Amino acid sequence: MPEITPLPLKQLTTLRTGAAPERMIDAHTSEELVDALREVWADGDEWLVLGGGSNLLVGDDPFPGTVVRVLTQGIERMPSPRDGFVRLKAQAGHSWDAAVAAAVADGLAGIEAMSGIPGTIGAAPVQNIGAYGQEIVQSLVEVELIDAATGEVSTVPAAELGLGFRTSVLKHHYGSVPERPAVILSVTLELADVGQGAFEVAGDQLRTALGLEPGATVTLQWIRDHVLATRARKGMVLDDADPDTYSAGSFFQNAIVSAQFARTLPDACPRWPLPAAPAPTLVIPLGSFDGYIPPRETSVPDVKVSAAWLIEHSGLRKGFRFPRSRAGLSTKHALALTNRGDATAEEIAELARFIQGRVQSEFGLILQPEPVLVGVEL
Template identity: 75%
Template sequence: MPEVTPIPLAQLTTLRTGGAPSRMLDAHDRAELVDALREVWADGDPWLVLGGGSNLFAGDEPFDGTVVRILTQGVERLPSPRDGYARLCVEAGHDWDALVALSVDEGLSGITAMSGIPGTVGAAPVQNVGAYGQEIVQTLVEVELLDESTGEVSTVPAAELGLGFRTSALKHHYGSAPARRAVILSVTLELFELGHAAHPIAGEQLRTALGVAEGEAVSLSWIREHVLETRRRKGMVLDADDPDTYSAGSFFQNAIVSAAFARTLPPECPRWPVSPDLDPVLVIPLDSYDGYVPPAQSVQSDVKVSAAWLIEHSGLRKGFRLPRSRAALSSKHALALTNRGRASAAELAELARFIQGRVQSEFGLVLQPEPVLLNVEL
């Protein structure tokens, strides 16, 4: 069993908080990972799987349980049943940005806009990572899961993972348990074989972010380079010399609200329509059909609104910090809470609660945290 001396989570997470666990296991390959998890589950102790540590906010107290670090690596290119596409089967511990770089090198399109997102591939479907109009749900085919309830490995299609805006059936949402307690072993994506020549960008959100005109042709490598530069300007690419990157990325989710509530917000607040669920199929038995078909119900789209805008317009500017606190909003991006130097989890939680309170007072909306919270409350 790959047991190692426990390392404080403050050394393994990008927010740089968290005590040491009681026990730590390092799994370098698929067999070690499966064996480690089955043993931990059989013991019945609290457990946590850890990839890149970029989406975890851990409390100051030691974690009374076992941390399993997923260090598996590897990418296998597979044929696709669709012409012009290729599939990549990727081990869960593989670095996400390294995968994006590989896809660009091979001329494969579908995840380039997600360049620079920290963390591992196995964590990506858990919260349906996305950026600039691309989300992993758009390219995800299936995952291999190890279920806690059975200890068995199964291949699960993307459609069965409950993927939504920064969520899935596997995610530990703040204040609730996941719908399915399982660990991803591998991820299979299907990407378009675009090649290295310049092509127009299809997505408006990405074109706007990069300042590219509709119809203007650019290459995948150009897109990746400029996405990385855009994220660096916001402090969203990890850099040991930049305290603005000592964060969990966007700490609060952009809020999904009803169209009616969105109309109560100032018109300047950035917003994007969210496609509504399709109406269920109406089935009328022939023996009861009288010639009348009820009219379709009009469904208004929900609206996604900018949490960063709400924070700044509640009076909290970039770089804001509470008195004597070592936690602050990023000086580059109002949605990131940063550790400015040995800040405790308590200091970061205090700042998060203060932000929630200000936004609720100004706009009547409670922002929800995006990272997984361990041994800490808001």
């Protein structure tokens, strides 16, 4: 098993924080990854699986356990049972954006709006990543994973992963543990084979982001190029020359609130109604049916509101930072907390706590962090 001299996690995470752990293992194949995890779990060590490091805030003290780096690579093209579709099976350590680029080059649609998102394929379902109206839940077929509780490898359909807004049963939410502790080994996507020609773009959110009128036709490559340019303007494409990209992307989730609470926010606050939950199936045993069918309960869908707007309108503008602090808001995007130059994890956490307090004071809600926090508290 390829155990290596531990590297500082600040070298391996996009927020650039974290000391070297006690132990580090590099897994280049699925077999090495499975063996490493089974050994670590059998020993009872603390453990952390590291992919692209783009959704982590790691504390300043050395991680007291084993870090397993997922470095598996490869994409396999497979037939789909649906006409006009193709399946891609990708290893967990493969770069997400490299997979998007490969799909676009092959004329496969369904993930092109998620161009430029950092990290690995294996992390994508955990977070149910998304951008501009596309989410991985829309194209995910299944994942191959290893369960931490049993060490068993199995193939799990997407429907069993509890995929929701930036969440799944696999995600380590701040202050809680995953419903199903497991590590993804591979991911299978199903994408539409649209070819290299122009086609009509579906989805108002993506058309708006790209400045397209309804009915406009463009190619997959055109969409990818313009999404990358849009993300770059916001500092959301990794660039060693740009400290605005030394971040975990959006540090806070857009808030999901009730429609009633949303009405207490200023009208100018951007908001997007979520789809209504399907009504539960009503079953009335024939033996007790008296001819009366009770009316269905109706509920008003929840609303997603813009965390970036809430931050800026709580008085914290882009580029905000404390005096002498090396952490600050991005100068391009109010949702990104950035490392402006060898900042500690505590400096970033201090800024995050201040932002939470300001938004709560002004608007009455607490923003929740999107990255996984390891050895650091808000």
